[in-house]
Amino acid sequence: FSVITDYEKGIKYPLADFNITPDVAIVDPELTYTMPAKLCAHTGMDALTHAIEAYVSTAGSMYTDGNALHAIREIVEWLPKSYQGDHEARAHMHDAQCIAGIAFSSGLLGIVHSMAHKTGAAFTGDHIIHGCANAMYLGKVIQFNAKDERARSRYAFIAKDILHLEGET
Structure with a gap:
């Protein structure tokens, strides 16, 4: 687990530990x-990033992939309606967010989340919301990670087969 240190008191506090997992x-x-x-x-956007990072993670597996891909499909379909306040869409998003969490709890997350957490902590006065920071970093991280063939093929699958985006690169 990670720790944060209070140097004045010389105490280390855990940031993540299975004892604090619900x-x-x-x-x-x-x-x-x-x-x-x-x-x-x-x-x-936080939930979408959870699902994408879990699917592309080298710690992922066929057990996490199914949840990650289903969450991506649900989020892409229901997020716009959820944003408009539609209750059915909010229910779908709530479930999709949970499914994405299940995917990343075993498949883990990537550098997007790492940077987003640090950005939120660094800009405490003019706080950058975590989900917004994820959205800001996701495209650049995809470009960087796509240098790896496995990651590139997984991003391509999401783009073509899940999001139905056109393009060859």
Whole structure:
């Protein structure tokens, strides 16, 4: 696990540890119905990044891939309607976000999330929201990671077969 150190007191505090991992998650879409659109967009981009990074991760497997790809499909379909406040879309997004979390809990995340966490911490006065930071970094990280053949083929699968984007590169 990672730690943060309080140098004045000489104490190290864990940032992540299995002892602080929840045993139960409440996945109730009603909790999202009053969420502001901006927060919906940011959490949606966070969930999409979770799913994409889990799918491209070298720690991924066929067990994580299915969840990651399904989450990507759901997010791409339902995020625009969820942003507009549609309750059915919010329910789909809530489930997709949970499924993306399941994918990355075993498949792990990548550098997008690492940089987004550090950006949010560095700009505490003019806070950069985590999901927004993910969205800002995702394209550049995809370009960088696509130098690796395995990553490139996985990004291409997402682009062509899931997002139905045209293009050859």
